Structures are given as structure tokens and as C-alpha cells.
Amino acid sequence: MTDVTPVLSRADQNLGSSLDRLFELLRIKSISTDPAYKAECHTAAEWLVAYLKTLGFEASVRDTPGHPMVVAHHSGASADAPHVLFYGHYDVQPVDPIELWDNDPFEPAIKDMGNGRKILTGRGTADDKGQLMTFVEACRAYKEVNSALPCRITILFEGEEESGSPSLKPFLEANATELKADYALVCDTGMWDRETPAIAAALRGLVGEEVVVTAADRDLHSGLFGGAAANPIHVLTTALAGLHDETGRITLENFYEGVEETPANIKASWEKLGQSAEDLLGQVGLSVPSGEKGRSVLELTWARPTAEVNGIWGGYTGEGFKTVIAAKASAKVSFRLVGKQDPAKIRETFRNYVRSKVPADCSVEFHAHGASPAIHLAYDSPVITKAKNALSDEWPKPAVVIGMGGSIPIVGDFQRMLGMESLLVGFGLADDRIHSPNEKYELASYHKGIRSWVRILDALAA
Missing domain, CATH: 3.40.630.10 (Zn peptidases)
Structure with a gap:
């Protein structure tokens, strides 16, 4: 020098x-x-x-x-x-x-x-x-x-x-x-x-997916068909809710393949920055961290993978009330990836998981929205x-x-x-x-x- x-x-x-x-x-x-x-x-x-x-x-x-x-x-x-x-x-x-x-x-x-x-x-x-x-x-x-x-x-x-x-x-x-x-x-x-x-x-990688679950061939009267006909909103939300277990870990098969633990000295240096859950979440009106239990908010946002539902819709969402069972339900889901996680494998694993949750008389289609590794x-x-x-x-x-x-x-x-x-x-x-x-x-x-x-x-x- x-x-x-x-x-x-x-x-x-x-x-x-x-x-x-x-x-x-x-x-x-x-x-x-x-x-x-x-x-x-x-x-x-x-x-x-x-x-x-x-x-x-x-x-x-x-x-x-x-x-x-x-x-x-x-x-x-x-x-x-x-x-x-x-x-x-x-x-x-x-x-x-x-x-x-x-x-x-x-x-x-x-x-x-x-x-x-x-x-x-x-x-x-x-x-x-x-x-x-x-x-x-x-x-x-x-x-x-x-x-x-x-x-x-x-x-x-x-x-x-x-x-x-x-x-x-x-x-x-x-x-x-x-x-x-x-x-x-x-x-x-x-x-x-x-x-x-x-x-x-x-930098975390990204996989984006849009999911559309279709049940009946039209919206149904919830009094005439309720309790007997498959509700695609139920089907979709059940699948989405199952993406995480009670500890916050993502349940997809082999999802954590390629994810390495952050070195202890790096985590220690992050702790010295003094960023608490209250500091991060308090500015947006929250206080309780989500995600994997036992990890700091910096580790969760910088070094751990995620599965997030970014949007969900289906059925009647206008003013007033309409008692229907929707024919379709849709959601947009994104995964933030770390380490050596393979975006293509994550996408296919997610699709197979959703397919396993869809009844035989219903169908599901997927639309990809970009993929990049960490x-x-x-x-x-x-x-x-x-x-x-x-x-x-x-x-x-x-x-x-x-x-x-x-x-x-x-x-x-x-x-x-x-x-x-x-x-x-x-x-x-x-x-x-x-x-x-x-x-x-x-x-x-x-x-x-x-x-x-x-x-x-x-x-x-x-």
C-alpha cells in the first residue's frame, strides 16, 4: 500500500x-x-x-x-x-x-x-x-x-x-x-x-409464483352447495398455511438444502449493532418477530430463507355481502433464498406440494414470476x-x-x-x-x- x-x-x-x-x-x-x-x-x-x-x-x-x-x-x-x-x-x-x-x-x-x-x-x-x-x-x-x-x-x-x-x-x-x-x-x-x-x-435470491386453484365450473350458492362442494379458497389457504410449522420453519421437502449456518463471529458482530426486534418492527407498528424461532431479526432478514404470501384473492370482494362458493382462488407467493438453494428446485417442490393438497376433482395452475439464486x-x-x-x-x-x-x-x-x-x-x-x-x-x-x-x-x- x-x-x-x-x-x-x-x-x-x-x-x-x-x-x-x-x-x-x-x-x-x-x-x-x-x-x-x-x-x-x-x-x-x-x-x-x-x-x-x-x-x-x-x-x-x-x-x-x-x-x-x-x-x-x-x-x-x-x-x-x-x-x-x-x-x-x-x-x-x-x-x-x-x-x-x-x-x-x-x-x-x-x-x-x-x-x-x-x-x-x-x-x-x-x-x-x-x-x-x-x-x-x-x-x-x-x-x-x-x-x-x-x-x-x-x-x-x-x-x-x-x-x-x-x-x-x-x-x-x-x-x-x-x-x-x-x-x-x-x-x-x-x-x-x-x-x-x-x-x-x-444478497437473498428470489422465486415468485402465482397459484390458481379451480373447483366448480362456476360460483356456487353457498346454501345449496355449502358443505358438499370443494371450496378453492379453503383448498388454497390450507396449502399456504401448511408452508410453515409451529416453529416458523418452512415445511417444503428439502427446502433447506444448501442453507448454511451463519458463522458465529459474524452473528456476534451483528448482535453488536444493537438492532432489536422492537427497533425493526416498532417502526411499522409491530412487536413480535415472525419466522424461525430463536434467531435475531438481522439473521432472519439477512441470512435465512423465507416463504411469504404476497397477495390472495377469490370469491366476492365487493361492497355488501354475496354468499357464494368461489369457482377460483388465487395467490402470489415469493421465496427469498440464501446460500446455495436452487431456485428451480424450490419452484418445483412448491408446485408438487400444492398439487398434493388439491382434491382430485379440482385443478391447479402455476405462473412463474422470475427466479434468481442468492x-x-x-x-x-x-x-x-x-x-x-x-x-x-x-x-x-x-x-x-x-x-x-x-x-x-x-x-x-x-x-x-x-x-x-x-x-x-x-x-x-x-x-x-x-x-x-x-x-x-x-x-x-x-x-x-x-x-x-x-x-x-x-x-x-x-
Whole structure:
């Protein structure tokens, strides 16, 4: 590792001009889901390419059937320097309802919140323009001091993340050789709290299923047929209720195949974060944790698989009362997966289970709604260890390695299509209001985010 103090000092000196550049990018209305902003998305891609070229990157706008990608390359300080792919997205969410914004969402500003705390306001500040610019500005500070970057860097910025990334997989397939690196860096995540940086080592996978149970050939009078005719709502709810036992475990055959216990030292580090069931559930008006008994809420949401009913309907649901036995009942069910659970096996096991609960004179049909495996880095991997130490040197409290309850599809795509693991480091906070009116990003997140990437790049190159 080199002495990064001069680079950190340059990042501090550059903060004012760095914010000017970020605000230029934030003013571009790159709303990917609305065709009216197609030209603005292209403008944002062109802006990023032009800026990356000033830093010595070979950068270009790559057209797709949708919004363009930005691809850039830069050599490292030496030919054997590690090669990283940095990913971010320049598109943003729509701003509706506009009347709930305190200020113009595309006129960013710095707002003083008192007690030395300042925030950046505007659409895209946290998701994801402010985040991706922390990395770019770290590269700028490094280049200005050392005339070189410590790692070989490829950058991929997409313009459709907020609209489902329809062009991303075909683009990765077509450009796999060019984009493959030693590992990917993804910045679309957050910190544990304002003083504690976090590295996400695990993302849960997902299986979605829609189930439709059909009984009679029409809705039936519950007085004439009640007690004799099969009720598909009863059939379906009985099956769904049987997905869990009295301890909260999921009952599907071999469901836990591939699920590993979280290492004791990692669970101990999570306990030190002080997140109680009351802290998590109290904010939504609940108090009693569900799921597997004897596990903390962080373990339940980060490291354990789930089976959840996301929607259920059937029969008469209008005003008043209609005494019928419905002909059909439907539900939407999702499974969050961890470890090495196989999405295809989980889907088939679930379908076989439901079929076993359906009477012979009834039928059931299924509609798949996506499937992706869990993503997991070894908690003690050298990449995580280096990044953790680098972040701990920058922030007031040591970095923590966490899991994430949700899914980030691009991370799975990098693993399956390019054979790369991903290091997930971001500087967002839970109250940044991403996707909502009055989105914001802490000035400290932006400033120290730049400094953090300086330290991480230096650590990775060591």
C-alpha cells in the first residue's frame, strides 16, 4: 500500500468543484421509464463519457435497444495490477407527485440541517448519481496526484436500472470478454448508520409464483352447495398455511438444502449493532418477530430463507355481502433464498406440494414470476477484508459486514455471466428517500465516499 494522504488531501481540495460537476449531472432529467426523457438519458450518458475522457479513460456511449450504456477503460499503475469493473446507473426515478417536493427535483442544492450536518437535495443524489460520482471523483484525485490509477479499471454505467434493465443482459452477453474483470464493485447500497460503513456480503435470491386453484365450473350458492362442494379458497389457504410449522420453519421437502449456518463471529458482530426486534418492527407498528424461532431479526432478514404470501384473492370482494362458493382462488407467493438453494428446485417442490393438497376433482395452475439464486461472498474473503480495513480507516466506527434481505439482479448477472464476484459498498442512508419526493444524500456520504474509494482502490492494489 502507498501513502494515500496526498490523494485524500486532493479529494478534500476538489470537493467544491466535485459538487459542481455532480450538480451538472443531477440537472439532467434522465428518467428512464418515461419515453419523453429519452433524449435526456442520452445526454446523461454523453456527459459521463466526456467527463471520463478528461480523466484519461477510453470512454464511449454504447447504444442499446433502450437507453445507452457507458463503457470506459483505464490502465493501472502496472500491468499486473488487479482489474476491477465498477458498476452504477445514471438513470433516475420519476419525480411524481411533484407537489410533494420542497424544491425543484432537478435543481440540486446544499441544505444546512444544523449541528454541522448538510445534505444534497434533488432526484438522483442518492440513487445513484451521487453514489457513482464518489468513485469517479476518487479516480480524479488519484490521477491528479499520481498520474495513474492503482488498479486497472473498467466502468459500466447503465441507463435502465430504474426501468427493469431490459438491455443489460444482452449487453453483458455481447460484451462479456471486454467487461470481465477480477471482480466487480457495486455502489448502489448503503451504510449501517451515519458513522458506520457497511459491506454487503450476501444478497437473498428470489422465486415468485402465482397459484390458481379451480373447483366448480362456476360460483356456487353457498346454501345449496355449502358443505358438499370443494371450496378453492379453503383448498388454497390450507396449502399456504401448511408452508410453515409451529416453529416458523418452512415445511417444503428439502427446502433447506444448501442453507448454511451463519458463522458465529459474524452473528456476534451483528448482535453488536444493537438492532432489536422492537427497533425493526416498532417502526411499522409491530412487536413480535415472525419466522424461525430463536434467531435475531438481522439473521432472519439477512441470512435465512423465507416463504411469504404476497397477495390472495377469490370469491366476492365487493361492497355488501354475496354468499357464494368461489369457482377460483388465487395467490402470489415469493421465496427469498440464501446460500446455495436452487431456485428451480424450490419452484418445483412448491408446485408438487400444492398439487398434493388439491382434491382430485379440482385443478391447479402455476405462473412463474422470475427466479434468481442468492449471492454470497465468503465473509473472510481477502477482498472483503481489504475493503473493511480501508473503510474502517475512514469512518468514525469500524466497517461491518452485513447481509441484504433484497436482491440486486446485476450482482447475480455478473456472477453467472461474467464469472465475477461483487464487492458491494455504498454510502446511502435509510432516510435518503430514494424513489420518493425530497430525495437527499448526506454531504458527508458524498465527501467521505470519495475518500473511501481512494482508500479501497489503494488497498485492493496492494
